[in-house]
Amino acid sequence: MDSVRDVIQIDDRWYVLATSSRADDRTRVLKHDELFGLFDRWGDIQPMGLGEQGLYYQGTRFLSRLELTVNDRRPLLLNSTIQEDNALMVVDLTFPDLYENDELVIRKGTVHLFRSKLLWQGKCYEHLSLHNYGDQEVAFELQLAFDADYYDMFEVRGVHRAQRGERLPPEQKHGVLSLGYRGLDDSVRLTRIQLSESLQWCKDSTARLACRLPPGGAREFYFTVSCDIDGKVTPMLQYEEALQAHRAMLQLRREAQAEVFTSNEQFNDWINRSAADLRMLTSHTGHGAYPYAGIPWFSTPFGRDALITAMQTLWLDPALARGVLAFLAAHQAQEEDPHSDAEPGKILHEMRGGEMAALGEVPFSRYYGSVDATPLFVWLAGAYYRRSGDRAFIQSIWPNIRRALEWVDRYGDMDGDGFVEYFRHSENGLVQQGWKDSDDSVFHHDGSPAQGPIALCEVQAYVYEARREAAALARLLGEDSYAETLERQAESLKQHFNEAFWCEDIGTFAIALDGAKRPCRVRSSNAGHVLATGIADETLAHRAAQTLLSPVSFNGWGVRTVARGEVRYNPMSYHNGSVWPHDSAMVAAGLARYGDRKAANRIMTGLFDAAIALDLHRLPELFCGFDRLPGQGPTLYPVACLPQAWASGAVFHLLQASLGLVFSPEKPQLRFYHPQLPDYLDRLEITNLRFADGVIDLAFRRHPRDVGINVLHKEGDVEIAVIV
DSSP states (O other), X not given: XXXXXXXXXXXXXXXXXXXXXXXXXXXXXXXXXXXXXEEOTTSOBOSOTTSOOEEEETTEEEEOEEEEEETTBOOEEEEEEEOTTSSXXXXXXXXXXXXXXXXXXXXXXXXXXXXXXXXXXXXXEEEEEEEEOSSSOEEEEEEEEEEOOOOBHHHHTTOOOSOOOEEEEEEEETTEEEEEEEOTTSOEEEEEEXXXXXXXXXXXXXXXXXXXXXXXXXXXXXXXXXXXXXXXXXXXXXXXXXXXXXXXXXXXXXXXXXXXXXXXXXXXXXXXXXXXXXXXXXXXXXXXXXXXXXXXXXXXXXXXXXXXXXXXHTTTOHHHHHHHHHHHHHTOOOSOBGGGTBOTTXXXXXXXXXXXXXXXXXXXXEEOOOSSHHHHHHHHHXXXXXXXXXXXXXXXXHHHHHHHHHHIIIIISTTSSSSOOBOOOSTTSOSOOSSOOSTTSSBOTTSOBOOSSXXXXXXXXXXXXXXXXXXXXXXXXXXXXXXXXXXXXXXXXXXXXXXXXXXXXXXXEOSEEOTTOOXXXXXXXXXXXXXXXXXXXXXXXXXXXXXXXXXXXBOSSSBBSBOTTSTTOOTTSSSSSOBOHHHHHHHHHHHHHTTOHHHHHHHHHHHHHHHHHSGGGOOOXXXXXXXXXXXXXXXXXXXXXXXXXXXXXXXXXXXXXXXXEEEETTTTXXXXXXXXXXXXXXXXXXXXXXXXXXXXXXXXXXXXXXXXXXXXXXXXXXXXXXXX
């Protein structure tokens, strides 16, 4: 088959180019709060591919099988997509040739079968519609088969458990089929399936419908799958009620955010898909909105991921950052717990539901094995104030900010050398505790692993920015002496950092210092995070930028995590040569911070081209780092999350870097430092941008040498300043 050309084999693994429909159409994703579903293109759930398809609720798979057949045959697929706002999955199917006793009774293409489904408040609602376009009556039987294995997400990922709980016998009552499981945590998880009246249950968890359709005849029916834990049952709505409620929620979220529109329709598709994915991934906690990291493996609160996602989108809508800060402040570690790598003041890395986390089989019920989430928390708090001017909220979390900084000084800097290091305390926790958390991601130039405690370059940069932001907040709150201490610490760190981490022989900053304070002389994208904070000396920053944009680092789509030519470089690895969109966007922000917006736009162009090549214009968590070749899209990483929050946020981070957008709450004032647009964006509009007490609509137009800015609409006393 021609499609074989889209598949490559290296050793014993297979990888699929983004231009292949078998890769980009493998699954369809829906999510609402704690519930998410992965379906195949038919709308079914089958044990195919990586075996990850299913309907998941709070870390457990509540539906592991959903198969729709007609006379025991699978329908033919016509079209399948997720609508632009992510509210609905819609599928168009038709019957295949159907025979009885070797006689053709229904010709393929005669009957149209439409499916649509949505998730809302712990339930999956589905609508099916049949229409006979033939000139004769057709008779057939429709079947729906269900099953639930109640696998914990870590079991789906391949973890073997010595013991499992008890599957409960199926029960049918009042037209509702209940499948159940009593876990070793003594929680009872139930999957309840309610059918419209025309469908009838059989003994094998299969529903059947004997149907006759006259010429031009149509019929529709519905079913709902509900996920319940320990008897906490919410009422089932009608399909249309659930759809209206879902769309009303999405509309409210859209209205609260600024919107971006450009003269390039394909770029608009990327923006719109990214914004819709962020809305879908965002769950509402008791503390506000919180973006879950990614589907399927990380649909749960992560500290680092949410902090960076909130930073990327802060200029659009500060409410997300407020929700992230409030949630993480509420779950800040209070005591030392080596099992979870917790220490007083430390910010959460990961928080999981599910049976295995509840039993301690994995340490992630509340896990704190992240060295960078704590300084990122402080950095985001300062950035949030500059964006929102929300002094009352900052005052409410100020004790958390101070405790975070105390953790940096007491626990983060283990040996008192001024750098923040990490070392795993939990037996089952993460060995590497930066954002590149693969076991083999930190190494020396000869490939030998770095021995801890390890001080990552970007973590020192985050600490530098955290101290500067905290100093500004301390002055705001009248703590001038504390502010002066933080400022001195930041300047001392900057000097010490540039001396210890710069590697002249490779033209960039070392990825880390090992426990013996030896630099890991490896060219990596981590240096771009360094630039994004301003800790790098000006001359060294420009040298590092050249390395980041050289062909060994920039592959045409984005910046490789590790440069080609390094001993452990592998374009198919998770962290040692792949391209992560959020990482590349951070590099672009760093380049822009040091004045090179053209280089930042070069990275934006690469990621834009990648988005064009991918299904739904959706950037994945990562893709392989092979060189860009003419006529081909990027090569997909087989188990990447899709969608992923910080991959979705990348486009907004890139746009802010391109426009040089900075907020100053004191005046209040919007500032644009040397704004530039790439040559495929002649015009860009930002509408409904809320700042201080005002609302602003802006239009940007690209000229040969600069970018012009027009104020289309303005409410409130907000100044616009352009620095060229």
